[in-house]
Amino acid sequence: MDNFTYYSPTKVLFGKGGEANVGEVIKGYGFRKVLLHYGGGSIKRSGLYGVIMKSLSDAGIAFVELGGVEPNPKLPLVREGIALCKAENVELILAVGGGSVIDSSKAMGMGLMLDGDVWDIYRGLVVPAKTVPVGVVLTISAAGSELSNSSVITNPDGGFKRGHNNDVCRPLFAILNPALTFTVDKFQTACGIVDILMHTIERFFGTPAQTMLSDSFAEGLMRTVIDAGKRVMANPEDYDARGELMWASSLSHNGITGNGRTGDWASHQMEHEISGLFDRVAHGAGLSVVFPAWAKYVCHVDYARFAQFAVNVWGITPGNSDEETAYAGIDAAKAFFKSLGMPTSLTDLEIGADSIKPMAEKAYAWRETMGFFKPLRKPDVVEIYKLAL
Amino acid sequence: MDNFTYYSPTKVLFGKGGEANVGEVIKGYGFRKVLLHYGGGSIKRSGLYGVIMKSLSDAGIAFVELGGVEPNPKLPLVREGIALCKAENVELILAVGGGSVIDSSKAMGMGLMLDGDVWDIYRGLVVPAKTVPVGVVLTISAAGSELSNSSVITNPDGGFKRGHNNDVCRPLFAILNPALTFTVDKFQTACGIVDILMHTIERFFGTPAQTMLSDSFAEGLMRTVIDAGKRVMANPEDYDARGELMWASSLSHNGITGNGRTGDWASHQMEHEISGLFDRVAHGAGLSVVFPAWAKYVCHVDYARFAQFAVNVWGITPGNSDEETAYAGIDAAKAFFKSLGMPTSLTDLEIGADSIKPMAEKAYAWRETMGFFKPLRKPDVVEIYKLAL
Numbered sequence: 109m110d111n112f113t114y115y116s117p118t119k120v121l122f123g124k125g126g127e128a129n130v131g132e133v134i135k136g137y138g139f140r141k142v143l144l145h146y147g148g149g150s151i152k153r154s155g156l157y158g159v160i161m162k163s164l165s166d167a168g169i170a171f172v173e174l175g176g177v178e179p180n181p182k183l184p185l186v187r188e189g190i191a192l193c194k195a196e197n198v199e200l201i202l203a204v205g206g207g208s209v210i211d212s213s214k215a216m217g218m219g220l221m222l223d224g225d226v227w228d229i230y231r232g233l234v235v236p237a238k239t240v241p242v243g244v245v246l247t248i249s250a251a252g253s254e255l256s257n258s259s260v261i262t263n264p265d266g267g268f269k270r271g272h273n274n275d276v277c278r279p280l281f282a283i284l285n286p287a288l289t290f291t292v293d294k295f296q297t298a299c300g301i302v303d304i305l306m307h308t309i310e311r312f313f314g315t316p317a318q319t320m321l322s323d324s325f326a327e328g329l330m331r332t333v334i335d336a337g338k339r340v341m342a343n344p345e346d347y348d349a350r351g352e353l354m355w356a357s358s359l360s361h362n363g364i365t366g367n368g369r370t371g372d373w374a375s376h377q378m379e380h381e382i383s384g385l386f387d388r389v390a391h392g393a394g395l396s397v398v399f400p401a402w403a404k405y406v407c408h409v410d411y412a413r414f415a416q417f418a419v420n421v422w423g424i425t426p427g428n429s430d431e432e433t434a435y436a437g438i439d440a441a442k443a444f445f446k447s448l449g450m451p452t453s454l455t456d457l458e459i460g461a462d463s464i465k466p467m468a469e470k471a472y473a474w475r476e477t478m479g480f481f482k483p484l485r486k487p488d489v490v491e492i493y494k495l496a497l
Numbered sequence: 498m499d500n501f502t503y504y505s506p507t508k509v510l511f512g513k514g515g516e517a518n519v520g521e522v523i524k525g526y527g528f529r530k531v532l533l534h535y536g537g538g539s540i541k542r543s544g545l546y547g548v549i550m551k552s553l554s555d556a557g558i559a560f561v562e563l564g565g566v567e568p569n570p571k572l573p574l575v576r577e578g579i580a581l582c583k584a585e586n587v588e589l590i591l592a593v594g595g596g597s598v599i600d601s602s603k604a605m606g607m608g609l610m611l612d613g614d615v616w617d618i619y620r621g622l623v624v625p626a627k628t629v630p631v632g633v634v635l636t637i638s639a640a641g642s643e644l645s646n647s648s649v650i651t652n653p654d655g656g657f658k659r660g661h662n663n664d665v666c667r668p669l670f671a672i673l674n675p676a677l678t679f680t681v682d683k684f685q686t687a688c689g690i691v692d693i694l695m696h697t698i699e700r701f702f703g704t705p706a707q708t709m710l711s712d713s714f715a716e717g718l719m720r721t722v723i724d725a726g727k728r729v730m731a732n733p734e735d736y737d738a739r740g741e742l743m744w745a746s747s748l749s750h751n752g753i754t755g756n757g758r759t760g761d762w763a764s765h766q767m768e769h770e771i772s773g774l775f776d777r778v779a780h781g782a783g784l785s786v787v788f789p790a791w792a793k794y795v796c797h798v799d800y801a802r803f804a805q806f807a808v809n810v811w812g813i814t815p816g817n818s819d820e821e822t823a824y825a826g827i828d829a830a831k832a833f834f835k836s837l838g839m840p841t842s843l844t845d846l847e848i849g850a851d852s853i854k855p856m857a858e859k860a861y862a863w864r865e866t867m868g869f870f871k872p873l874r875k876p877d878v879v880e881i882y883k884l885a886l
Contacts, residue, residue: 109675109740111512116505122756123500286498318737321721321744328713335709348707351498355710355756364753367511367744 109368110317116362118255119281122355124347126283127245128159130202131167133281134243139199142243144173145189145213146204151247154291160204160245172196177205179390180262180269180383181212186226189216193240200280203244207251207303207391213242214259214277230261230270241280247288249353250300250392252307252361254282262384268470269384282358286350294341298448299392301337304353304360305330305441306395310373311366312417313481316410319368326365327420329356334421334444341448374479375402378489381467382459389457396450397457400442401496406482407434413481414438454496464493498757499706505751507644508670511744513736515672516634517548519591520556522670523632528588531632533562534578534602535593540636543680549593549634561585566594568779569651569658569772570601575615578605582629589669590631596640596692596780602631603648603666619650619659630669636677638742639689639781641696641750643671651773657859658773671747675739683730687837688781690726693742693749694719694830695784699762700755701806702870705799708757715754716809718745723810723833730837763868764791767878770856771848778846785839786846789831790885795871796823802870803827843885853882 121133134142144160151157164171174189193201193216203213217239219226228234244254253259257278260271292300312326333356339349359365379394407414411430418424418437422444427433442452451457468490477483484492510522523531533549540546553560563578582590582605592602606628608615617623633643642648646667649660681689701715725741732738748754768783796803800819807813807826811833816822831841840846857879866872873881 109511109737109744111515112509114509114511117508119506120501120503122498122503126500320724321718321741321748324717324721325714328717329710332710332713348498351757352710355498359710359753364748368740 109319110315110370112367114363114367115275116255116278116364118279118362120255120284120358121281122284124285124287126285127156127288128163130160130243130245130283131163131165131169133283134164134169134200134202135167137200137280139169141170141196141198142200142202143189143193143196143198143216144171144202144204145177145209145216146173146175147177147206147209149175151204156204156245156247156288160202171202172198177209177212179208180387181208181215183227183261183263186212186215186219186261190219190226193220198240201240201242203242203279204247206246206248207253210242210244210251210253210279211259211261214239214253215261216240217242218259218272218274218277227263229272230263235274236276239276242277244279244282245288246282246284246354248292248296248300249289249350249357250296250303252304252357254279254284255358255362258361260380262387267384269380271380284354284358286347286354289350289354290345292344294344294449296390297340297344298450299390300357301333301353301448302392302396302445302450304333304357306375306399307360308365309399310376311369311371313413314366314372315370315480316413317369319366322365322367322369323416329360329365330421332356333360337448370480372479372481374481374484375399377471377478378402378492381471382457384470385463385467386457386459393451393457396445396452397454397496398492400438400445400452401492403438403441404435405488405492405495407438409482454493461494461497464490467493498708499704499759501756503752503756504664505644505667505753507668507751509644509673509747510670511673513674513676515674516545516677517552519549519632519634519672520552520554520558522672523553523558523589523591524556526589526669528558530559530585530587531589531591532578532582532585532587532605533560533591533593534566534598534605535562535564536566536595536598538564540593545593545634545636545677549591560591561587566598566601568597569776570597570604572616572650572652572654575601575604575608575650579608579615582609587629590629591634592631592668593634593636595635595637596642599631599633599640599642599668600648600650603628603642604650605629606631607648607661607663607666616652618661619652624663625665628665631666633668633671634677635671635673635743637681637685637689638678638739638746639685639692641693641746643668643673644747644751647750649769651776656773658769660769673743673747675736675743678739678743679734681733683733683838685779686729686733687839688779689746690722690742690837691781691785691834691839693722693746695764695788696749697754698788699765700758700760702802703755703761704759704869705802706758708755711754711756711758712805718749718754719810721745722749726837759869761868761870763870763873764788766860766867767791767881770860771846773859774852774856775846775848782840782846785834785841786843786885787881789827789834789841790881792827792830793824794877794881794884796827798871843882850883850886853879856882
């Protein structure tokens with residue numbers, strides 16, 4: 109086991125109807141004014157917006173609001189939110205939505221503590237030591253941002269998609285009601301399933317430390333997501349299955365599945381170049397394309413680890429060699445992604461070979477290697493993108 | 498899945514040599530004066546006391562100290578500590594030890610916030626809303642108090658052992674260095690293994706909610722403890738195995754293995770009557786006696802759940818019926834406890850049939866039922882103690 113720090117202070121309020129209590133929760137912390145931050149308006153169509161407005165009013169919480177967060181949340185809206193929060197003396201940012209809304213809220217919360225520009229955080233020039241707190245009402249099971257220390261923001265000026273990891277941005281509380289995800293469509297649900305799996309897969313691979321407890325959590329979470337994922341795709345209103353996915357989304361990215369080892373994260377980094385350049389590509393869809401190619405390119409480094417993944421996660425019967433079992437596991441993952449209706453090639457995403465060089469160039473503009481399972485240099489990444497064609 | 502709240506804010510600092518950094522950790526939080534609280538002096542013999550003294554001094558942290566915590570920590574020392582902390586304006590209580598020291602520290606921290614007597618908390622008369630924070634340097638893997646919301650104190654005046662659960666008493670930080678447990682003897686190590694398993698077993702049983710993710714965590718944790726437990730008994734200086742046990746001890750009692758269901762806890766409650774009356778009985782040893790008897794008495798309520806326990810935790814091949822598989826799992830658990838050198842009957846503990854009535858009387862002095870898997874009334878508990886003879 110490697111040394112590690114584990115810190116997941118977010119208070120989770122899980123269950124039916126929790127969103128109607130958000131005002132009382134906020135009041136309990138002593139906050140009096142919040143920014144209500146959300147996306148494209150689906151919370152108005154679903155009625156959630158009204159429930160939250162009423163809960164805030166009933167609890168005597170004043171608020172201003174800022175909607176319009178897009179997938180791959182954008183820097184200009186973050187800057188707009190920071191200005192608004194400053195002008196209105198906002199004490200807490202209430203993110204009502206999924207990963208994009210939460211990441212945008214985290215960026216604002218941290219940015220509010222700076223004298224300089226918020227993008228400096230994502231450029232690695234400054235590490236905020238505190239934040240205006242973020243609370244969450246989650247509406248989609250996917251990114252895990254509700255418990256994570258991570259925020260990813262896209263700067264449209266150049267198409268840069270960059271992440272910042274910092275314990276200060278872990279949300280103060282997260283209200284998780286699986287019923288709020290009944291209306292998430294099949295494609296977004298499937299993207300979420302891939303995203304949840306990938307957060308744990310990235311942690312499962314990486315450096316070769318012995319981590320039996322973390323492995324058992326990782327494997328159990330992935331088996332749960334595969335099982336619940338199938339049930340949710342068949343019946344979008346299966347509360348228990350939606351619940352397993354929602355809780356798995358949070359635990360797949362708070363650190364619990366990878367303590368004691370360093371995760372890999374190369375698949376995420378390669379995906380960031382895809383959706384950074386092609387804004388139409390959903391994060392989960394990009395991951396679904398990258399992972400099988402990455403796995404085939406790197407598995408020779410440790411077939412036994414990939415065989416463990418195949419047997420304990422995908423239920424593969426061990427073959428004649430770890431190599432054979434390893435490939436069977438990768439094929440099973442790819443087949444599962446396909447069964448969800450996910451793309452599994454760049455071609456499926458309508459991205460051609462001509463985009464590979466620009467993506468690889470951008471990825472290596474500021475780093476030497478990517479990943480830990482097999483540290484990848486630029487030519488490796490080019491090969492992986494080619495495998496993904 | 499039942500509704501749940503999950504809150505585990507303790508910052509975990511896991512790895513080699515962490516104790517030498519405790520002064521800097523405390524300084525980072527801004528505290529200037531601490532109470533160093535510990536047990537019977539083993540930390541002086543091992544040299545840990547000196548390491549911590551030096552770390553506090555180097556960081557400029559002032560401290561007073563109070564040793565002498567006994568197993569089944571006692572109320573008079575808690576009262577003494579509260580008086581000392583008040584007189585010395587202590588800002589943080591640093592627990593250096595295991596569950597007893599941590600529970601004693603939590604009692605002091607909460608008691609310091611009351612006008613009245615600290616025992617009122619454990620009598621259920623008052624619920625503290627805040628605490629003087631507790632930090633931990635853990636020296637034994639067992640109770641899980643380093644992340645839990647629980648504190649158990651014994652009042653020698655009457656032999657009452659009572660617990661209080663309250664999120665405010667979750668420690669601020671926990672320094673976990675598996676190497677500090679190399680010198681824990683075989684009996685105490687075995688007691689810890691049973692205690693860790695039981696914290697998860699209690700959560701695994703209880704109400705019948707569907708909780709696939711929590712189950713997979715619970716089962717994975719138990720498999721890990723069984724495996725690492727065997728390795729540690731064979732080689733007490735196996736760092737990775739000690740590490741698995743230490744991390745499992747923390748996660749077995751912070752809530753993560755039982756979210757979405759209500760745990761049972763009757764075995765714990767019956768054990769509290771044993772070690773409350775017989776101070777010489779270690780908590781783990783009492784649990785090792787109670788659980789197999791409890792399981793045999795209640796398993797008819799849901800053989801399928803016990804069969805799942807048998808197959809997924811103990812690796813039992815399913816028999817001709819869930820009933821058969823269920824009993825095989827209980828036998829496997831009892832055999833494992835025996836293999837660790839643990840007692841598995843009241844006779845092993847030198848407790849006779851004449852003690853059953855007083856223990857049952859005391860248990861029901863202030864409650865009607867015990868447990869949820871099968872709510873137990875006084876005659877049930879008498880029968881279970883008889884089965885344990």
